[in-house]
Amino acid sequence: MLDQPAEGYVTADGRQIGPVVLELKNITLRFGGVEAIKNISFDIREGEIRAIIGPNGAGKSSMMNVISGFYVPQEGEILYKGYKRRKMPPYQVARTGIARTFQNIALFEGMSVLDNIMTGRMNLMKSGFLKQALWWGPASREEDEHREKVEKVIDFLEIQHIRKTPVARLPYGLKKRVELARALAAEPQILLLDEPMAGMNVEEKEDMSRFILDVNDEFGTTIVLIEHDMGVVMDLSDRVVVMDYGKKIGDGTPDEVRNNQDVIDAYLGVAHE
Amino acid sequence: MLYREAGDFKTSYASDNQTFPIRFDRYAYWVVMAVAFLVLPMVMNDYWANSIVVPFMIYVIAALGLNILIGYTGLLSLGTAAFMAVGAYATFKLSTAFPAMPIYLVFILSGLVTSAVGVLFGLPSLKIKGFYLAVATLAAQFFLIWLFTRYGWFFNYSSTGQISMPERSMFGVTITGATASSTAVYFTCLIFTVAMAWLARNLTRGQMGRTWMAIRDMDIAAEIIGVNPLIAKLSSFAVSSFFVGVAGALMFGVYLGAVEAGEAFGINKSFLVLFMVIIGGLGSILGSFLGAAFLVVLPVLLKILLVDNLGWPADLARHLEIMIIGALIIIVLIAEPHGMAALWRTIKEKLRLWPFPH
Ligand SMILES: Nc1ncnc2c1ncn2[C@@H]1O[C@H](COP(=O)(O)OP(=O)(O)OP(=O)(O)O)[C@@H](O)[C@H]1O
Ligand SMILES: [Mg+2]
Numbered sequence: 001m002l003d004q005p006a007e008g009y010v011t012a013d014g015r016q017i018g019p020v021v022l023e024l025k026n027i028t029l030r031f032g033g034v035e036a037i038k039n040i041s042f043d044i045r046e047g048e049i050r051a052i053i054g055p056n057g058a059g060k061s062s063m064m065n066v067i068s069g070f071y072v073p074q075e076g077e078i079l080y081k082g083y084k085r086r087k088m089p090p091y092q093v094a095r096t097g098i099a100r101t102f103q104n105i106a107l108f109e110g111m112s113v114l115d116n117i118m119t120g121r122m123n124l125m126k127s128g129f130l131k132q133a134l135w136w137g138p139a140s141r142e143e144d145e146h147r148e149k150v151e152k153v154i155d156f157l158e159i160q161h162i163r164k165t166p167v168a169r170l171p172y173g174l175k176k177r178v179e180l181a182r183a184l185a186a187e188p189q190i191l192l193l194d195e196p197m198a199g200m201n202v203e204e205k206e207d208m209s210r211f212i213l214d215v216n217d218e219f220g221t222t223i224v225l226i227e228h229d230m231g232v233v234m235d236l237s238d239r240v241v242v243m244d245y246g247k248k249i250g251d252g253t254p255d256e257v258r259n260n261q262d263v264i265d266a267y268l269g270v271a272h273e
Numbered sequence: 274m275l276y277r278e279a280g281d282f283k284t285s286y287a288s289d290n291q292t293f294p295i296r297f298d299r300y301a302y303w304v305v306m307a308v309a310f311l312v313l314p315m316v317m318n319d320y321w322a323n324s325i326v327v328p329f330m331i332y333v334i335a336a337l338g339l340n341i342l343i344g345y346t347g348l349l350s351l352g353t354a355a356f357m358a359v360g361a362y363a364t365f366k367l368s369t370a371f372p373a374m375p376i377y378l379v380f381i382l383s384g385l386v387t388s389a390v391g392v393l394f395g396l397p398s399l400k401i402k403g404f405y406l407a408v409a410t411l412a413a414q415f416f417l418i419w420l421f422t423r424y425g426w427f428f429n430y431s432s433t434g435q436i437s438m439p440e441r442s443m444f445g446v447t448i449t450g451a452t453a454s455s456t457a458v459y460f461t462c463l464i465f466t467v468a469m470a471w472l473a474r475n476l477t478r479g480q481m482g483r484t485w486m487a488i489r490d491m492d493i494a495a496e497i498i499g500v501n502p503l504i505a506k507l508s509s510f511a512v513s514s515f516f517v518g519v520a521g522a523l524m525f526g527v528y529l530g531a532v533e534a535g536e537a538f539g540i541n542k543s544f545l546v547l548f549m550v551i552i553g554g555l556g557s558i559l560g561s562f563l564g565a566a567f568l569v570v571l572p573v574l575l576k577i578l579l580v581d582n583l584g585w586p587a588d589l590a591r592h593l594e595i596m597i598i599g600a601l602i603i604i605v606l607i608a609e610p611h612g613m614a615a616l617w618r619t620i621k622e623k624l625r626l627w628p629f630p631h
Contacts, residue, residue, distance in 0.1 A: 106494035108487050110556065119483045123499040127480065129508070135475040143479055145483035148373060186498065 018046030027076035054243035069093035099188035120185030336517025336561035344555035346509035347489030352410035354542035355417035359523030386519020395510030421534035554614030
């Protein structure tokens, strides 16, 4: 792998990549007898687009669940912003600035698009119970301020027209976009996207790719991306981790990974020894 | 101009987010308020007040409470009546122990006591959901009623086992007890109903309500976003029980005057409030009003129509009432899971665009 300077560097297209922000060390995750993740280590730099790829069942989603605190690995540790992260429930991980979307859309179906996205700002709203109950000045003012921020996200993702629509009525592609909006509304430092383009047509994929690039570029958000479409991955990402059967078999720039023999074998389905 | 929102543009987020965003609804609201505060007290007789209007308002408060739990948070409870009993017995104990305490304060404190009890019985919801939670709340229903009838302390060791509301007044007006005027009772219930509906609306339109609904719709995603499920569920139990407790306090304090826990707050009443919420509309403030109105008015209408006018035996009319409610529940659950409130919304949407549907 090309050695990048620890303090960061500037990419060919002029984006600033910072030092390592999240580091996974020797992570092992087991479900009963099944080892979904086998002693994997890799790091994520500030401001980069980091892809995780691999065949079905490789353990990519499990890895994302480890990062978002949903699964607790049996072994290994996570360093976040230089400190070892203690074991914490997912809602606390969210409060440390990590947001995500799900492989199977996980929106609040009974709520409008607007309410879904407003919920994303959960951690940023401060009004206490009594103020909300009485809809006292601060509570309603806060609601308006956050609504304004949410409207920016709505504009950004071009979903103004469905603002008040109940999520259950939306087509699949738009749901994926709303889920991204909800994650973005939290103003995360790290955004985890689990197959954001699965099941989309070419045009929708192009839109989504553009949004991901724009988020990264405009807000400097670090992005971890799981994606099966190789074209998209190679286009978007700065570095790629390749997983197969719970093991890491490759890690590097798209070019490096593309030419890695283990990776080629895994994808061509060469028998495992 | 029957019902219009065209041309009713919003220029600020606050106005987009108000309770009645459409001007027509806003007028309708003020008309209802004027009728409730000014007209009804003048024209209503005691029979209407006692058999319809007062119980309606009390049930609205209970239905609002249960709706917060079931409709907004997705936690099923079959123990509503027992929590009403907690409110009632708290009112009894507080007003007998502290005779000088303002009676409205007694009602509010009774709500808070119920709130605490509700949180306690809500604890299992952190581990169990759906059917199992319903069974746990059913256990609460029987346990609490047993407690109130079994231990003399709760009914001040009265020989009948009943609790009776002592006479209490505020600002020289008798509010509770046999000599309370029906006007005092009416205004007490009205003030509480309006205040509680306003509270419910505020809590459900902001961050709190979204937190509850997020737990209802997908608890895993809610947690990933930063919702602490413990706080979300227990706060829902707390708020819901507060409403139900105040409803119980009013039911005992100003409406029934004397109750025996098992009779007044049995499992039937739990189901009655549950049916109000389901028929009226889950997750809707308006639905709580519609559901309560419907189930309070239905038996009275049937009695007037069938018993008084057609001479049917009373129990036959009662059976018919049960059948109608049963059929309605099934229809609502199958055809319109969001109840009468959703039906009303659909009608409004149609009216809004009328006469040009596209
Ligand atoms: N909660 C769970 N309980 C038991 N086994 C699990 C669980 N979650 C994942 N697994 C197993 O872990 C392995 C990795 O699954 P994972 O979902 O991480 O794969 P993936 O790389 O995301 O696959 P895909 O591309 O299909 O999404 C699979 O064998 C899966 O069956
Ligand atoms: Mg996956």
